[in-house]
Amino acid sequence: MQMQIDRTGGQIAMSGEFTFTDHIPFKQMVTEILAAPGKAVVIDVSKLDFIDSAGLGMLLLARDEAKKSHRELILRRPSGQVKRMFAVTKFNTLFKVEE
Amino acid sequence: MSPVMSTVETTVDDRVVPEGLTDARILIADDDPLCRRLVAGVLRAQKFTNIAFAEGGLSAVEQVRRFRPDLLLLDMQMPDMSGLEVCRQIRAQPDFADAPILVQTATVDRKRMGELFAAGASDFLSKPINPSELIARVVVHLDRWNSLRALRDYRERISGELEAARRMQVELLPDPITLQWAARTADLRIASYNRSSSELGGDLWGMLPINNGAFGIFLADFTGHGINAALNTFRLHALIHEYKGLHDDPGALLSMLNERLVRLLRVGQFATFMYVVVDHRAGVLKCASAGAPPAILIQGANGRARLCDSSGFPLGVERGVRYRTSRRKFPVGSLLLLFSDGLSEFPDATGGRVGDDGLKAALDACGPALTPQEVIQRLCATAGMSDSCPLPDDTTIVCLDRRAMPRSRGQSASGHGSSDRAASQPAANSSHGGR
Known part of the structure; x- marks a missing residue:
């Protein structure tokens, strides 16, 4: 999984496959972006090809962290397998998802 | 000198x-x-x-x-x-x-x-x-x-303890005698496959006898794998058996398990869960799912495989979720396949994954002459999974088969013995049935 962070825009763009091995860099990114001032945090997942249950778990952690800092977490444009996973686990109702 | x-x-x-x-x-x-x-x-x-x-x-x-x-x-x-x-x-x-x-x-x-x-x-x-x-x-x-x-x-001590824990986890799985009994009573065949990516796994499946030959089959998959996930399977096993009164009501069982797990699990941990009550007399399945991979169902002898909607919040994520029970016909000649995402998401030699649709197509290609055990072997082969290859994720497959059983006719109580389920041991299949 690759990540690009835009601190001022409060946005993380992810690409590739989001699995258990990514938990440390992902956690660092979330901490970093929540440290920067702003309202919503957007995770752009449009270029994410694959997510497993560990990846979903990390999104839940990010959502929890965001809530603690009174920020909203938005998932942007999921597609393919990621979109299907969000649908089957109803994550699309748990998170604000922007199409 | x-x-x-x-x-x-x-x-x-x-x-x-x-x-x-x-x-x-x-x-x-x-x-x-x-x-x-x-x-x-x-x-x-x-x-x-x-x-x-x-x-x-x-x-x-x-x-x-x-x-x-x-x-x-x-x-x-x-x-x-x-x-x-x-x-x-x-x-x-x-x-x-x-x-x-x-x-x-x-x-x-x-x-x-x-x-x-x-x-x-x-x-x-x-x-x-x-x-x-x-x-x-x-x-x-x-x-x-x-x-x-x-x-x-230290390593020796830990590996000894892991081995003991692994044996305990194997004991959580349905014992062959109960499975055999359930399969024969319900006049169908049950085959299963269960292998962890390391000594201990986060998958669990089980059979819950109800009455009149009806029984429930559940398949759970906790986030991650290894010790943490394995400890959660022990928790879940205990919880499921605490709510015996709900074993006939999939939606209610899931709702209750969710309430308990939401309080037990840390943020980011959850379990996908599929529960199916098989009532062979009524020819009906009652299902509820918490974000598990879709079950694949072939209804009747001329049926085509199709994916059953399995959407729902995974267990342990949100409080107050009400899970619904859906009913499906399961006449003679039907086949039901339950699996954890370790199968559908197994990366083959080229990094490709068979996916739910790939499994569905592979199941359609399995003729009725195949035993459920052979069906499982076919599906593993389609996914590119061999018995000796290391698994990146815990994998469980359960196949319930009500199709005609030409091969098992005349055989007394068919079925291979239950086998060990360690990551290191290739044989992870077991099959039970009768007629």
Whole structure:
């Protein structure tokens, strides 16, 4: 999984496959972006090809962290397998998802 | 004969030998009695007390066996056996394969040194002996040896405990007799596959007898794998059996399990869960799902495989979720496949994944002559999964088969025995059934 962070825009763009091995860099990114001032945090997942249950778990952690800092977490444009996973686990109702 | 220590240093090293090291067993092998005494003297001055001696090469090999030293100080030139040969022989003993051997030599010849290390020497000390150097090297090597042994002991202990835990986890799975009984009562066949990516896994499946031959089958998959996920499977197993009254009501069971797990699991942990009650008399399935991969169902002898909607919040994520029970027909001739995402998301040699649709297509290609066990083998092969390949994720497959059973007719109680389910053991299949 690759990540690009835009601190001022409060946005993380992810690409590739989001699995258990990514938990440390992902956690660092979330901490970093929540440290920067702003309202919503957007995770752009449009270029994410694959997510497993560990990846979903990390999104839940990010959502929890965001809530603690009174920020909203938005998932942007999921597609393919990621979109299907969000649908089957109803994550699309748990998170604000922007199409 | 080796040169005797020519100078006795009077400057004593200020460093104190760490306490844990002074009781180390040290063997001094030298044919020269004066040398032995001098080296022993230096060691004793640093409070090493557990010292033994060998007067030659043969006696050194013998003493290693008997005294079992933690460190050997070995003179290179001894009349009966060269230090090189002593090294080789000692290294051939499994117990002494890694223990430190410090060779004392007067000649510092690069080629000779190379041979020495190749024969298994850990380090060398040049003669005449410098006491500070002797102590420093002895301490370094004893320290290293102690750490290595401690790590090894730790590893042995942990792997023993993991093995015990693995056996306990295997015991959580349905026992063959109960499965056999359920399959025969319901006049169908059940086959299963369960393999973890490491000693312990985060998958769990089970069979819950209800009444009149009806039974429930559940398949759970906790986030992640390894010990954490495995401990959660024990929790879940206990919870499921706590709510026996709900075993006939999938939606209610899931709602209750969710309420309990939401309070038990940390944020980010959850379980996908599929529960199906099989009522063969009514020819009906009652299902509820918490974000599990879709079950694949073939309805009736002429049916085509289709994916059953399995959407729902995974267990342990949100409070107050009400899970719904859906009913599906399950007449004679039907087949139901439940699986964890370890199968559909297994990356094959090219990194491709078979996916839910790929499994559906593979199931359609399985003729009715295949036993459920063979169906599972086909699906694993389609996913690119072999019995010996390592699994990146825990994998569970359960196949319930009500199709015609030409092959099992005439066989008494068909079915292979239940087999072990460790990651290291390829055979993870079991099948039960009758007619």
